[in-house]
Amino acid sequence: MPPDQPRTLFDKVWDAHVVQPETAETPAVLYVDLHLVHEVTSPQAFSELDARGLRVRRPDRTYATLDHSTPTLPPDAAGHRPYASAEAAAQVETLQRNCARHGVTLAGWDSADRGVVHVMAPELGLTQPGMVVVCGDSHTATHGAFGALAFGIGTSEVGHVLATQCLLQRKPKRMRVNVDGRLRPGVAAKDLTLAVIAAIGFGGGSGFVIEYAGEAIRALEMEERMTLCNMSIEAGARAGMVAPDEKTVAFLRGRQHAPKGEAFERAAARWLTLATDEGATFDKEIRIDANAIEPMATFGTTPDAALPIGATVPRPHNDSEQKALAYMGFTPGEATTQHPVDVVFVGSCTNGRLSDLRAAADVLRGRKVKRGVRMLVVPGSEAVKRQAEAEGLDRIFIEAGAEWRLPGCSMCIAMNGDFVQPGQLAVSTSNRNFEGRQGKGARTILASPATAAASAVAGMLTDPRVFTREAVDA
Amino acid sequence: MPERFTQLTSRTFVMPQESIDTDQIIPARFLTTTSRKGLGGKAFYDRRFGADGAPIATEPLNTIDASEHRILVAGDNFGCGSSREHAPWALLDYGFRAVISTTIADIFTSNALKNGLLPIQVDAETLARLMADPGGRVSIDLEKQELTFGNEAPVKFKTEAFARRCLIEGVDPMGWLIERLPAVEAYERKMQEQYA
Ligand code: SF4
Numbered sequence: 305m306p307p308d309q310p311r312t313l314f315d316k317v318w319d320a321h322v323v324q325p326e327t328a329e330t331p332a333v334l335y336v337d338l339h340l341v342h343e344v345t346s347p348q349a350f351s352e353l354d355a356r357g358l359r360v361r362r363p364d365r366t367y368a369t370l371d372h373s374t375p376t377l378p379p380d381a382a383g384h385r386p387y388a389s390a391e392a393a394a395q396v397e398t399l400q401r402n403c404a405r406h407g408v409t410l411a412g413w414d415s416a417d418r419g420v421v422h423v424m425a426p427e428l429g430l431t432q433p434g435m436v437v438v439c440g441d442s443h444t445a446t447h448g449a450f451g452a453l454a455f456g457i458g459t460s461e462v463g464h465v466l467a468t469q470c471l472l473q474r475k476p477k478r479m480r481v482n483v484d485g486r487l488r489p490g491v492a493a494k495d496l497t498l499a500v501i502a503a504i505g506f507g508g509g510s511g512f513v514i515e516y517a518g519e520a521i522r523a524l525e526m527e528e529r530m531t532l533c534n535m536s537i538e539a540g541a542r543a544g545m546v547a548p549d550e551k552t553v554a555f556l557r558g559r560q561h562a563p564k565g566e567a568f569e570r571a572a573a574r575w576l577t578l579a580t581d582e583g584a585t586f587d588k589e590i591r592i593d594a595n596a597i598e599p600m601a602t603f604g605t606t607p608d609a610a611l612p613i614g615a616t617v618p619r620p621h622n623d624s625e626q627k628a629l630a631y632m633g634f635t636p637g638e639a640t641t642q643h644p645v646d647v648v649f650v651g652s653c654t655n656g657r658l659s660d661l662r663a664a665a666d667v668l669r670g671r672k673v674k675r676g677v678r679m680l681v682v683p684g685s686e687a688v689k690r691q692a693e694a695e696g697l698d699r700i701f702i703e704a705g706a707e708w709r710l711p712g713c714s715m716c717i718a719m720n721g722d723f724v725q726p727g728q729l730a731v732s733t734s735n736r737n738f739e740g741r742q743g744k745g746a747r748t749i750l751a752s753p754a755t756a757a758a759s760a761v762a763g764m765l766t767d768p769r770v771f772t773r774e775a776v777d778a
Numbered sequence: 779m780p781e782r783f784t785q786l787t788s789r790t791f792v793m794p795q796e797s798i799d800t801d802q803i804i805p806a807r808f809l810t811t812t813s814r815k816g817l818g819g820k821a822f823y824d825r826r827f828g829a830d831g832a833p834i835a836t837e838p839l840n841t842i843d844a845s846e847h848r849i850l851v852a853g854d855n856f857g858c859g860s861s862r863e864h865a866p867w868a869l870l871d872y873g874f875r876a877v878i879s880t881t882i883a884d885i886f887t888s889n890a891l892k893n894g895l896l897p898i899q900v901d902a903e904t905l906a907r908l909m910a911d912p913g914g915r916v917s918i919d920l921e922k923q924e925l926t927f928g929n930e931a932p933v934k935f936k937t938e939a940f941a942r943r944c945l946i947e948g949v950d951p952m953g954w955l956i957e958r959l960p961a962v963e964a965y966e967r968k969m970q971e972q973y974a
Pocket residue numbers: 371372420421422441443652653654712713716717734735
């Protein structure tokens with residue numbers, strides 16, 4: 305794009321990374337600043353490198369962690385970790401071996417930095433504004449909260465980046481989601497996220513990079529912006545971005561991998577120039593009123609099937625929606641707040657950060673998880689775990705009757721041995737309510753950490769403001 | 779390296795459901811593998827197998843001869859969800875070589891093309907006609923970017939130009955990128971000077 309024309313945040317980041325521009329015949333060669341790696345989507349990519357006799361080209365731009373297949377229960381007395389299967393253990397060992405052989409830093413079992421990839425990288429300051437960040441994981445969009453262009457790639461592409469630090473990409477279209485006004489007290493970033501996805505529709509963002517803009521977005525803290533950008537893929541979008549501002553700069557200052565001293569000030573000044581220029585155009589724009597958003601929860605098996613808590617389930621429009629309601633066991637015309645909840649999960653790269661755990665703890669303080677409900681709280685990283693324990697949040701969870709676990713993806717993807725039993729109903733702070741996502745036959749309601757905690761106490765899906773209002777009255 | 783793809787004539791297998799996500803295509807608990815091989819047995823696992831692990835006799839995916847039904851026709855928004863390349867690996871290993879839907883998720887499309895599973899997006903009317911004839915014979919010509927079925931005129935579709943070349947001519951995308959390393963090095967030098 306000619307540099308004198310007004311450009312969007314996305315245009316600016318894209319343009320700065322084009323090694324070779326796209327033509328009708330070939331996609332652009334796009335440079336990658338930061339490549340995040342985990343055990344599940346990387347083994348076959350490393351094998352491909354080996355088969356071709358290649359090395360990781362830029363180990364200094366590659367950073368790995370263990371999160372998906374890792375048990376969240378501690379090792380036994382002999383030091384054996386309770387892996388879900390021998391295969392899961394082998395997968396972790398494979399990444400350890402691959403990182404050691406290629407000189408890639410791995411936040412492994414013994415690292416104080418280990419965490420769910422999208423929680424860990426921002427907290428270490430690896431993610432910075434204006435970067436292109438990729439990972440073999442669809443929720444890579446999380447890093448867009450910093451004004452980075454961050455998107456998920458498949459294993460073949462993981463191999464491309466390991467070998468060349470580049471990707472072949474066609475430029476996606478631009479969409480802006482303008483969120484006017486302010487979220488009301490008791491309404492969380494997750495509620496906004498679910499409302500945005502419901503407005504765009506599942507798949508409605510296909511082919512787009514979304515920029516979230518407007519007063520309500522500026523008012524969000526960095527962790528809340530991460531929650532929002534994280535779920536861009538649930539609207540089908542390749543990435544979601546928020547323009548860097550003073551909050552972004554303040555978050556990064558002093559982080560382990562952020563530039564230091566004078567270099568930081570220069571970088572910060574550059575970051576602040578990334579915001580979309582006045583007069584830049586988007587291929588699509590939508591507007592949402594933050595003021596009108598209520599605490600939200602999903603009722604179907606796609607993340608866009610969300611409603612304010614207590615609203616009645618709409619009549620299905622087609623066979624797919626009918627099938628989703630049958631799977632969930634919900635009836636059109638009734639609210640979903642009457643169904644007993646079996647499991648509550650607080651965690652994941654969507655809502656496993658310190659502010660999320662605080663929100664859940666605020667509801668649970670001095671209360672009990674209802675008998676018969678299993679509640680799992682899984683911090684998003686070792687750092688989150690340390691901070692939460694320093695604040696005594698772990699005590700609040702344990703005293704309420706919840707399980708306090710080691711960091712990892714856990715029940716978000718249910719491949720490490722933490723899962724919801726067939727037919728059980730879960731209220732989860734994760735990002736996908738797909739059939740079987742949290743275990744075969746598991747039924748998932750997506751909601752915020754406060755809603756999850758309130759639902760654990762009540763044993764039914766519950767608007768958390770019931771408890772916060774009680775707290776105010778008392 | 780993607781398996782080559784030029785032409786294919788086969789019967790369709792129809793799954794009318796919308797938003798068939800990658801967790802349905804291959805549940806996450808099977809992602810602990812370190813190989814890309816042998817995932818066909820896990821394709822659509824929770825649809826094909828009961829709680830006891832026994833195959834569900836009434837599920838067509840368990841009874842069709844996969845070698846005769848190599849074209850999957852599915853409802854809108856196919857392949858949404860995760861970036862797991864295990865999804866196209868599982869579909870290919872099960873026997874599919876092409877997926878037809880009205881929209882197919884971005885990352886799934888990219889992953890499928892890199893492995894020789896052809897994603898084809900058609901309009902709603904074409905999809906409805908294909909769905910009305912489950913098991914019907916469809917011919918796919920990637921060179922011409924045409925679908926032919928029944929007695930109707932061919933339906934055009936579009937495949938990204940480079941991916942198409944890779945599939946038809948057997949161009950290896952990683953090898954192609956590696957040939958561009960001098961440009962990558964020049965880019966890195968330029969960036970280093972700019973931000974030094
Ligand atoms: S927490 Fe869930 S969504 Fe996030 S990286 Fe892990 S499995 Fe993926």
